[in-house]
Amino acid sequence: MSGEFNVVELSEDQLPAVVRLCRAALDPVRDAPEAAEIIARLCESPGRTPGLVAVAGGEIAGVALSSVGSRDRHSGHLDLLAVVPAHRRAGVGRALLAGTERLLAAAGAHEVRLAGNPPYYAWPGVDVGYTPAICLARRTGYRQDRTAWNMSVDLTDDSRVAQLRTADDEHRLAAAGITVRRAAATDRDALAAAVEAHFAGAWPVEVAHSIGRAGAGCQVALRGGQLLGFAAYGSARPSWFGPMGTFPGATGLGIGRVLLRRCLRDQYAAGVRSVQIGWVGPEPFYADAVGARIERVFFQFRKSLRP
Known part of the structure; x- marks a missing residue:
């Protein structure tokens, strides 16, 4: 599905629809079941900037949440970018990212990071399994500067x-x-x-x-x-x-x-039944203590907002 859409500021009454969107757009095993908790945690951030949604045909097709750095107010963070599968490859993600960059610049950010903004974060960076997000980052001028990972413990x-x-x-x-x-x-x-x-x-x-x-x-x-x-x-x-x-x-x-x-x-x-040890280190301790293994890998990106 493709077509026209409008990017507008997220309102509180749209949050339930955003949770439903994330359940449809995120990894069905590792992220979607906790979509409500992810959105709630990001919305608690004191550095939260206005969220954006893309609306197509009266429905929310995509969402972007962002914040300024908890320790560096000149660092902006894209905390979440999700587009429902039916509206991908239609410019929705690019428009939401561009709008977020403008909001963060207006808030005083000198750069945008696609990396977690602890303590209010959903991921350390962009999961390498989210290929469309990585492609979007590279196409819009972001450079990868670090890699992070989670370890998992199988409790089944x-x-x-x-x-x-x-x-x-x-x-x-x-x-x-x-x-x-x-x-x-x-x-x-x-x-x-x-x-x-x-x-x-x-x-x-x-x-x-x-x-x-x-x-x-x-x-x-x-x-x-x-x-x-x-x-x-x-x-x-x-x-x-x-x-x-x-x-x-x-x-x-x-x-x-x-x-x-x-x-x-x-x-x-x-x-x-599957525990994620987030943004992990030291790996040998967790591997020896509970049999944890490295499972999720995240690329971290950044882009300057200065001319």
Whole structure:
């Protein structure tokens, strides 16, 4: 299908239609089932700029969501660009991208990045499986500058799930005075402050966002009330794990492996059967601890908005 369309600013009442569009346009296994969570997370961004939709024949044919950088206000991010299959190859994606560039320039951005804008992001970059998006980026002057990836853990494998048991390790940690438990709402502020003190970037917001929400959670390790480590999931969306960290002085105790496995058990209990460890590193730890494998690869692009 092709034909005329108009690009207009997204309104709040169009969000349900945008979710339906994303369910039709995104990867049917890895992204479409969490379309509602993706849109909700992107709309929470304090740096969000006006979204755009392409309307054809009274229906939404495409959508673009963008934001200014959480740490660099001169960096603009295209957070989502989706076009329903029936309207592809008709200029919809190109028009939405051009409109987004104008909005970001008006917001003070000096460049546009096709890369995640943590802590409010849907992907680290453009999944290499989304070939039309990569072709559009290259045709419109974007250059690839980095590559990111996710690792996945298959929880449909009963033997893999059985390997997530942590009783022996927790007994060993308890003998050393270390308690491992699920973080409660009363832990949120102290945990976020501790993460901010020791880890740079968006992790404090992601950790805080994982506590007390449906489809999300956080596990912590403590000794004498002192936080030793944390592992969170569901901040980006229910099937994604991370971030995770061990505080200085507590490395080498096996805390990370226990926290990771407890989170994966929580996700399994919630019905998740394939966990994505987002924007991952270090790969050997996750491969050894839970049999994770590199699965999704993302290209990151950028384009200057200056003459």
